[in-house]
Amino acid sequence: MTTLWDTTGSAVVKELAAQRRTGGAVMSGVALTLVVVADEGRVAEAEQAATAAAEVHPCRLLIVVRRQIEAPVPRLDAEVQIGGRLGPGEAVVMRMYGRLGLHAESVVLPLLAADAPVVTWWHEAPPERIARDALGVIADRRITDASMSPDPIAALRTRADDYAPGDTDLTWTRSTPWRATLASTIDSVAGRRGEPVRVLGGQVEGDPANATARLVAGWLASRCGCAVPVVPSTRVPGPSGIAGVVLQLDEDEEVRLQDDRKGGAVIQQPFRPEAVVALPDRSLGELIGEELRRLDSDEPYSEALESVTGATGLAARSADRDHVWFDPMRPEQAVEPTSADADGPVLPSGAAAPAPTVPDVPGDTDEVTPDAEPAAPGRRTPAAKKART
Numbered sequence: 001m002t003t004l005w006d007t008t009g010s011a012v013v014k015e016l017a018a019q020r021r022t023g024g025a026v027m028s029g030v031a032l033t034l035v036v037v038a039d040e041g042r043v044a045e046a047e048q049a050a051t052a053a054a055e056v057h058p059c060r061l062l063i064v065v066r067r068q069i070e071a072p073v074p075r076l077d078a079e080v081q082i083g084g085r086l087g088p089g090e091a092v093v094m095r096m097y098g099r100l101g102l103h104a105e106s107v108v109l110p111l112l113a114a115d116a117p118v119v120t121w122w123h124e125a126p127p128e129r130i131a132r133d134a135l136g137v138i139a140d141r142r143i144t145d146a147s148m149s150p151d152p153i154a155a156l157r158t159r160a161d162d163y164a165p166g167d168t169d170l171t172w173t174r175s176t177p178w179r180a181t182l183a184s185t186i187d188s189v190a191g192r193r194g195e196p197v198r199v200l201g202g203q204v205e206g207d208p209a210n211a212t213a214r215l216v217a218g219w220l221a222s223r224c225g226c227a228v229p230v231v232p233s234t235r236v237p238g239p240s241g242i243a244g245v246v247l248q249l250d251e252d253e254e255v256r257l258q259d260d261r262k263g264g265a266v267i268q269q270p271f272r273p274e275a276v277v278a279l280p281d282r283s284l285g286e287l288i289g290e291e292l293r294r295l296d297s298d299e300p301y302s303e304a305l306e307s308v309t310g311a312t313g314l315a316a317r318s319a320d321r322d323h324v325w326f327d328p329m330r331p332e333q334a335v336e337p338t339s340a341d342a343d344g345p346v347l348p349s350g351a352a353a354p355a356p357t358v359p360d361v362p363g364d365t366d367e368v369t370p371d372a373e374p375a376a377p378g379r380r381t382p383a384a385k386k387a388r389t
Contacts, residue, residue: 105134
């Protein structure tokens with residue numbers, strides 16, 4: 001590992017290329033670039049989760065820590081390593097001070113793996129509008145976590161208002177074991193009958209303020225075409241916020257799935273003995289690894305989000321985003337800026353700053369751009385609209 005203090009983006013790129021030449025190729029290729037945006041207090045947790053995910057999905061790992069944006073002097077400290085505590089691949093941890101943190105894409109763009117998808121994960125309170133963060137605009141897949149917000153249900157409404165195909169949330173990922181078990185149980189009833197099963201109603205028992213419980217109820221409602229509320233449980237639910245699920249079926253039958261508090265769930269269905277299935281709580285790394293398996297739009301998530309928030313037409317929205325410049329140091333600034341900073345070009349009313357793109361590397365098959373220079377800290381980077389890959 002090499003630590004670069006008070007460095008530049010081009011120096012980070014050159015150091016990464018130098019380590020690849022001297023150390024030999026650690027991996028023949030990467031499946032994607034994983035950009036992690038984390039608070040300083042959560043960096044260790046984010047590193048551990050990203051490392052576990054990288055072992056399953058070979059990727060270039062770029063961790064961005066925005067520190068002290070109000071600092072008067074911009075500064076970049078970086079750790080560059082190939083093979084080590086952050087997994088078998090290439091990893092760069094960047095701590096940005098001052099206004100450089102507002103232009104993190106100027107350092108990240110030259111480090112993206114060539115011709116590979118980009119996934120951005122915020123391991124912090126989700127941004128209100130992803131278009132304000134260029135690290136989200138350049139991504140093909142964007143991962144947030146509404147549970148890190150003070151009000152997770154309000155955070156889901158924000159995600160619905162700002163949704164674009166390619167967005168997902170870890171509160172949805174945490175519901176996968178419950179959804180898979182419920183689907184297999186209904187299939188079991190249909191197999192016994194030899195005909196399809198209709199779900200006439202039901203309820204999710206748990207914490208109504210938990211985003212995962214609400215999304216499971218929304219998923220059931222969107223799939224079954226009936227109301228499925230979240231009701232308070234007499235038992236304290238686990239981390240998923242769900243203590244049990246009850247579904248009313250046609251032919252006057254009922255299916256119940258109950259958390260057994262031992263890392264499993266008890267399934268009760270007609271004409272079958274009780275069965276216990278594994279329903280363990282998964283680590284953060286396992287959740288990220290699941291989300292990296294697919295990079296296309298997650299339509300079941302958008303349908304569940306519609307059911308929970310009342311939004312419509314989420315899947316029909318454009319997957320492309322335009323970068324909207326927003327300076328958190330100027331709270332009086334309008335949401336849709338009508339002009340750039342004093343040293344930047346003036347934009348027409350309502351226009352958004354184009355999103356940055358990955359720079360071309362003519363005649364070079366290397367995965368980094370050794371000669372790329374970062375934009376000057378404190379200035380807004382002009383860039384072309386993001387091209388769909």
